[in-house]
Amino acid sequence: MDFTLTPEQELFRKSAREFALKELEPIATDLDREHRVALDVLRELGSLGYLGMTVPEEYGGIGADMLSYVLVMEELSRSCASTSTAVSVQNSLCNTLLVEFASEAQKRKYLPDLAVGKRFGAFALTEPESGSDAAGLKTTAVAKGDSFILNGTKRFITSASFSDIFLVFALTDPSAGNRGVSCFLVERDTPGFTVGKEEDKLGIRGSSTCELFFESCRVPRENLIGELHRGFKVAMVTLDSGRIGIAAQALGIAQAALDEAVKYSKERKAFGKLLGEFQAIQFKLADMKAKVEAARLLTYKSAWKKDHKLDYIADSSIAKLYAAEIASEVADEAVQIHGGYGYIRDYKVERLYRDARITRIYEGTSEIQKLVIARELLKD
Numbered sequence: 001m002d003f004t005l006t007p008e009q010e011l012f013r014k015s016a017r018e019f020a021l022k023e024l025e026p027i028a029t030d031l032d033r034e035h036r037v038a039l040d041v042l043r044e045l046g047s048l049g050y051l052g053m054t055v056p057e058e059y060g061g062i063g064a065d066m067l068s069y070v071l072v073m074e075e076l077s078r079s080c081a082s083t084s085t086a087v088s089v090q091n092s093l094c095n096t097l098l099v100e101f102a103s104e105a106q107k108r109k110y111l112p113d114l115a116v117g118k119r120f121g122a123f124a125l126t127e128p129e130s131g132s133d134a135a136g137l138k139t140t141a142v143a144k145g146d147s148f149i150l151n152g153t154k155r156f157i158t159s160a161s162f163s164d165i166f167l168v169f170a171l172t173d174p175s176a177g178n179r180g181v182s183c184f185l186v187e188r189d190t191p192g193f194t195v196g197k198e199e200d201k202l203g204i205r206g207s208s209t210c211e212l213f214f215e216s217c218r219v220p221r222e223n224l225i226g227e228l229h230r231g232f233k234v235a236m237v238t239l240d241s242g243r244i245g246i247a248a249q250a251l252g253i254a255q256a257a258l259d260e261a262v263k264y265s266k267e268r269k270a271f272g273k274l275l276g277e278f279q280a281i282q283f284k285l286a287d288m289k290a291k292v293e294a295a296r297l298l299t300y301k302s303a304w305k306k307d308h309k310l311d312y313i314a315d316s317s318i319a320k321l322y323a324a325e326i327a328s329e330v331a332d333e334a335v336q337i338h339g340g341y342g343y344i345r346d347y348k349v350e351r352l353y354r355d356a357r358i359t360r361i362y363e364g365t366s367e368i369q370k371l372v373i374a375r376e377l378l379k380d
């Protein structure tokens with residue numbers, strides 16, 4: 001096996017790192033405190049190609065491989081997981097879905113603007129009464145002439161406050177369960193569609209999360225994405241690959257927590273010694289490093305398998321499960337190594353501790369990843 005990155009992948013990592021240090025690191029604390037999305041930075045990320053990472057060049061993207069996207073997500077997340085959340089939704093959930101399932105006309109209409117951050121997109125599957133059990137959704141889309149009429153509510157939709165287009169899953173045949181779901185592209189200004197208030201969150205506070213309301217919202221038939229009644233598959237296939245991006249986000253947060261813990265261990269003294277001279281602290285750092293490296297290999301491997309067109313479904317769930325769990329563990333230890341200072345907002349580890357937590361919940365909770373892994377293990 002070859003564990004080296006290509007020169008192009010190294011360049012993606014290096015340039016994303018430089019961008020994150022220059023543009024994100026200085027503002028990440030303020031975004032968190034002010035509960036503010038860095039829209040200007042997101043647009044800049046778009047102009048540099050980071051919002052169209054895996055979109056083919058013919059649709060305005062940069063046509064990079066999945067591993068390059070993972071490297072960019074990891075580096076941006078080291079500095080600001082809030083901003084990388086929006087990057088992940090745009091790349092993994094919107095663009096990837098459209099590249100895989102939209103018609104040629106839809107791709108030409110929407111992808112060029114999404115790929116460069118002229119427009120933003122959101123992915124709306126979760127509802128008040130259906131999260132993990134995504135097939136239990138209740139939003140309906142009834143065919144009427146050349147349109148579908150949508151009614152229902154979506155909850156916890158990332159990037160909703162500023163998105164221009166929404167990929168919405170609704171029941172087109174309520175009697176058929178998950179074989180009666182379809183995917184629609186809803187433009188923000190469509191009558192009958194409204195975006196609700198911002199949720200007040202524990203972490204990733206510099207990202208937007210809102211409810212969506214559909215009240216007799218008329219969506220043209222031409223905005224159906226993929227086949228009628230086949231939308232559940234569209235959602236699941238999109239999430240299979242999206243999880244690789246969240247694994248990379250968790251990895252970036254964990255790496256940042258380790259970086260902070262190492263730095264602090266070289267600065268802080270107790271009992272006349274640097275913290276890093278105590279073996280108890282050294283062992284904590286060693287365990288953190290081993291976990292981060294294992295998460296990195298799992299995450300890169302799942303991206304590599306996708307790039308090589310190999311079956312990566314279990315791999316992406318394993319990577320997401322492991323990276324998300326260790327991100328919380330590593331951030332927790334980083335707080336512990338900082339002692340009381342780790343509990344104070346002025347220290348980066350306090351934010352990392354809160355930001356890490358979401359990676360165990362969205363795009364499938366850790367429990368749901370275990371269900372996917374077990375299903376893959378037990379299938380004939």
Ligand SMILES: Cc1cc2nc3c(=O)[nH]c(=O)nc-3n(C[C@H](O)[C@H](O)[C@H](O)COP(=O)(O)OP(=O)(O)OC[C@H]3O[C@@H](n4cnc5c(N)ncnc54)[C@H](O)[C@@H]3O)c2cc1C
Binds near residue numbers: 123157209362364
């Ligand atoms: C900040 C944020 C951003 C989000 N962004 C988006 C977005 O952009 N688009 C979108 O569609 N959704 C989004 N979500 C929703 C997210 O994906 C769901 O919250 C998540 O899938 C869990 O669903 P739930 O909250 O309804 O929890 P539930 O499904 O009610 O789960 C509650 C608990 O029960 C466990 N559980 C459920 N079923 C099982 C089972 N069969 N076996 C074992 N345990 C089980 C879960 O693991 C969890 O611990 C976001 C959520 C948050 C908080």
